Amino acid sequence: xxxELPVAKSVAVNPTQAEMRAWVLEHMPRVRxxxxxxxxxxxxxxxxxxxxxxxxxxxxxxxxxxxxADYEMWAARQDAYIAECDxxxxxxHIGPDPQFQTGCRLYIEKTQANIPAMQQQLYFPxxxxxxxxxxxxxxxxxxxxxxxxxxxxxxxxxxYVTRVFGSDYFGESKMGGLRMWNHLVYQEGGxxxxxxxxxxPDINGVEVSLLVLGLSGTGKTTSTFxxxxxxxxxxxxxxxxxxxxxVRTTExxxxxxxxxxxxxxxxxxxxxxxxxxxxxxxxHVNDDGTIDFFNDSHTPTATTT
Numbered sequence: 001x002x003x004e005l006p007v008a009k010s011v012a013v014n015p016t017q018a019e020m021r022a023w024v025l026e027h028m029p030r031v032r033x034x035x036x037x038x039x040x041x042x043x044x045x046x047x048x049x050x051x052x053x054x055x056x057x058x059x060x061x062x063x064x065x066x067x068x069a070d071y072e073m074w075a076a077r078q079d080a081y082i083a084e085c086d087x088x089x090x091x092x093h094i095g096p097d098p099q100f101q102t103g104c105r106l107y108i109e110k111t112q113a114n115i116p117a118m119q120q121q122l123y124f125p126x127x128x129x130x131x132x133x134x135x136x137x138x139x140x141x142x143x144x145x146x147x148x149x150x151x152x153x154x155x156x157x158x159x160y161v162t163r164v165f166g167s168d169y170f171g172e173s174k175m176g177g178l179r180m181w182n183h184l185v186y187q188e189g190g191x192x193x194x195x196x197x198x199x200x201p202d203i204n205g206v207e208v209s210l211l212v213l214g215l216s217g218t219g220k221t222t223s224t225f226x227x228x229x230x231x232x233x234x235x236x237x238x239x240x241x242x243x244x245x246x247v248r249t250t251e252x253x254x255x256x257x258x259x260x261x262x263x264x265x266x267x268x269x270x271x272x273x274x275x276x277x278x279x280x281x282x283x284h285v286n287d288d289g290t291i292d293f294f295n296d297s298h299t300p301t302a303t304t305t
Contacts, residue, residue, distance in 0.1 A: 092123020196224030
């Protein structure tokens with residue numbers, strides 16, 4: 001039986017980018033428009049909250065585990081909160097291949113419309129046969145008193161549902177789906193890898209694909225998008241190596257650090273960042289709307305395109 005979304009006061013289903021941009025400008029004070037016409041949001045939370053993330057498990061004495069009973073308690077509280085909220089529902093696919101496409105949806109408060117707008121760009125569009133395999137329920141305005149930093153991310157891999165409380169950082173939405181996708185890949189006998197993927201069109205007459213593995217912040221995305229020997233990027237973040245040597249990809253866009261971004265060294269990411277339809281998060285924007293890629297006074301910067 002498919003997971004049923006909590007009932008809300010209202011739900012905007014798959015709104016357009018223009019609609020969500022208007023809601024961002026209406027509801028979100030820490031937003032500034034750049035000279036390129038795109039919007040930057042200065043998030044209060046500047047990174048994913050590992051210490052506030054808990055997996056539903058029967059083994060409660062393990063680090064970052066919680067019981068089914070505690071999960072259900074928090075879920076009931078979140079459902080009651082949502083009943084009084086206007087929500088946005090974004091539906092799409094993780095992965096482009098019809099043989100391994102995973103339906104994912106984000107259900108989030110309308111007052112934080114930048115997050116669904118960004119997520120919509122990273123999902124592959126839903127088709128006629130779309131169904132919800134994964135669900136991310138996200139309430140930035142609802143704190144979780146008593147939990148680390150009064151914030152909470154609950155991961156229910158048994159039912160493929162992730163619930164986020166209190167964070168306004170886009171990375172929790174992005175990783176909410178990808179974390180569950182990693183679990184699915186493992187269940188299917190594959191190996192999920194934090195890796196970029198790029199192709200070299202002709203090396204000694206043979207097309208070559210290269211996986212670029214690395215921890216966050218070590219240059220993985222930079223290496224993936226750098227254009228050596230006419231190479232082209234395929235995937236920025238997570239890929240799966242499946243039985244038979246098949247590689248599966250995940251996202252239809254890029255969410256990358258932009259600190260020190262240079263148009264000569266990283267033309268693809270820079271070009272995406274200055275598009276009017278890109279969304280920026282925690283990127284320094286001067287009073288005149290120009291972007292300062294070398295100012296990390298708030299946080300190391302990131303963007304999605």
